[in-house]
Amino acid sequence: MALRAVLVGFGHALPERVVENADFEAPIDIHGTTVSLETNDAWIKSRTGIERRHIAAEGQHTSDLATDAALAALKDAGVEAESIDAIIVATSTPDLTFPSAATMVQNKLGMTGGFAFDIQAVCAGFAFAMANANALIVSGQVKRALVIGAETFSRIMDWTDRGTCVLFGDGAGAVVLEAQDQSGTASDRGILATELNSDGRYKDILYVDGGVSTNSTGALRMQGKEVFRHAVEKLAGSAKTSLQDAGLTTDDIDWIVPHQANLRILKSTADKLSVPMDQVVVTVQDHGNTSAASIPLALSVARADGRLKDGQVVVTGAIGGGLAWGSVVFRL
Numbered sequence: 001m002a003l004r005a006v007l008v009g010f011g012h013a014l015p016e017r018v019v020e021n022a023d024f025e026a027p028i029d030i031h032g033t034t035v036s037l038e039t040n041d042a043w044i045k046s047r048t049g050i051e052r053r054h055i056a057a058e059g060q061h062t063s064d065l066a067t068d069a070a071l072a073a074l075k076d077a078g079v080e081a082e083s084i085d086a087i088i089v090a091t092s093t094p095d096l097t098f099p100s101a102a103t104m105v106q107n108k109l110g111m112t113g114g115f116a117f118d119i120q121a122v123c124a125g126f127a128f129a130m131a132n133a134n135a136l137i138v139s140g141q142v143k144r145a146l147v148i149g150a151e152t153f154s155r156i157m158d159w160t161d162r163g164t165c166v167l168f169g170d171g172a173g174a175v176v177l178e179a180q181d182q183s184g185t186a187s188d189r190g191i192l193a194t195e196l197n198s199d200g201r202y203k204d205i206l207y208v209d210g211g212v213s214t215n216s217t218g219a220l221r222m223q224g225k226e227v228f229r230h231a232v233e234k235l236a237g238s239a240k241t242s243l244q245d246a247g248l249t250t251d252d253i254d255w256i257v258p259h260q261a262n263l264r265i266l267k268s269t270a271d272k273l274s275v276p277m278d279q280v281v282v283t284v285q286d287h288g289n290t291s292a293a294s295i296p297l298a299l300s301v302a303r304a305d306g307r308l309k310d311g312q313v314v315v316t317g318a319i320g321g322g323l324a325w326g327s328v329v330f331r332l
């Protein structure tokens with residue numbers, strides 16, 4: 001027998017405003033500033049697979065999106081907020097320096113019990129949050145957890161840098177995890193393995209050039225080609241390791257639900273794992289790169305449209321600034 005963290009509810013939230021690639025071909029207002037880029041739909045689509053992204057409204061913050069995603073996940077799970085013991089929000093764009101976005105969500109959900117905290121592992125944040133929630137559940141400390149990825153990356157873009165600002169979007173996704181007694185074998189439902197890594201030597205290829213302790217806000221900087229190279233190699237490697245830890249092989253995969261940064265990365269990673277693209281959930285065309293929100297967003301979309309079914313084996317994996325990367329294998 002073993003305690004497993006079973007995924008029992010999924011939800012997501014997206015800002016109402018949608019900016020199409022072609023909208024960047026003329027000057028456009030983003031957060032009160034006129035953005036003028038020399039770019040076009042054909043370049044963005046062919047180099048990244050992105051077609052559109054959602055941009056938060058004025059006054060709409062990360063905790064608002066996170067709360068809406070959480071409410072949808074609670075509804076999907078059929079459980080009340082009061083039954084949640086822990087909330088973990090993966091984000092690099094919290095509303096405030098503190099308190100955490102997670103405690104804001106806790107308050108907005110009307111909860112007065114349990115505990116809540118943020119995790120910051122940038123685009124890999126959801127994998128890190130799932131691994132932490134899993135550890136709390138299998139150790140018996142938590143019975144039910146809300147794991148949320150939520151971001152408003154549009155607020156940390158350099159809107160004069162066409163090489164980065166067209167890539168990212170805003171949104172949130174959430175899952176409800178529940179402790180359930182299972183057999184302790186690879187045929188169990190729930191999280192079967194997690195694998196986390198980071199390597200601070202690569203801090204300069206993807207970072208924000210400002211922050212609280214440097215008294216500035218800063219904007220995202222990325223050496224895209226370098227990150228791309230690491231992404232394919234490290235995502236495939238992490239997925240293989242966590243599958244092995246779960247007692248499974250790539251043949252057992254029903255779905256890969258990867259971090260949605262670039263369709264070319266998704267294709268290369270699937271190729272390295274010998275998994276066909278029709279077993280990869282792709283949402284990057286509609287959301288762009290939403291950092292820590294991208295995996296739970298994709299999970300929620302694919303669950304709602306009927307692709308992800310109970311009993312199926314799912315592998316998720318992500319990489320981002322740090323570098324930090326990891327993967328999670330679970331059976332629905």
Ligand code: UT7
Pocket residue numbers: 038039040043044047048123162163164166223224225226227228231261262265289291319320321
């Ligand atoms: O979520 C965290 C993880 N992040 C990632 O995984 C991102 C990984 N990297 C990538 O996805 C790709 O490297 C990018 C999409 C960022 C860039 O694609 P690339 O094929 O590596 O292009 P590049 O940066 O080498 O740029 C090629 C050309 C350049 O022009 P020159 O120097 O060849 O004349 C750029 O100036 O494309 C130009 N370019 C653009 N052109 C039109 C860059 N951005 C744009 C743009 N519109 N928006």
